[in-house]
Amino acid sequence: MKRPIPLLLLALLAGCATSPPPMELSYQCSDGTTFIARGGGEKITLVFDDRSWTLPRVHSGSGVKYTDRELLFWEKGDEAILATGHRMIHCQVSK
Numbered sequence: 001m002k003r004p005i006p007l008l009l010l011a012l013l014a015g016c017a018t019s020p021p022p023m024e025l026s027y028q029c030s031d032g033t034t035f036i037a038r039g040g041g042e043k044i045t046l047v048f049d050d051r052s053w054t055l056p057r058v059h060s061g062s063g064v065k066y067t068d069r070e071l072l073f074w075e076k077g078d079e080a081i082l083a084t085g086h087r088m089i090h091c092q093v094s095k
Helices: 005-016
Strands: 023-029 034-040 043-047 052-058 064-067 071-076 079-084 087-093
Touching: 023 079, 043 071, 052 071
Parallel strands: none
Antiparallel strands: 023 034, 023 087, 034 043, 043 052, 052 064, 064 071, 071 079, 079 087
16 A cells, blocks of 8 residues: 655645745835835835835845845844945834
């Protein structure tokens, strides 16, 4: 008799390998800027009033960092840094 357990185990493990549902968070920044962050994982999309950017994830020693070399989004907990050029803005998840 064949054992069905290995096939069942593989099916269960395959379900664990799926990525979590994308998140959507609203941010309010110290300069009055507001935006929505959608996604997570290997890329994130930042949506502003008139434009959006999709940024790939890059290595970070702390928090989660996304950048396309033009725009940087670095989040840790409910706080984030949004930077472009020489401008850096501190942001927080809107509650």
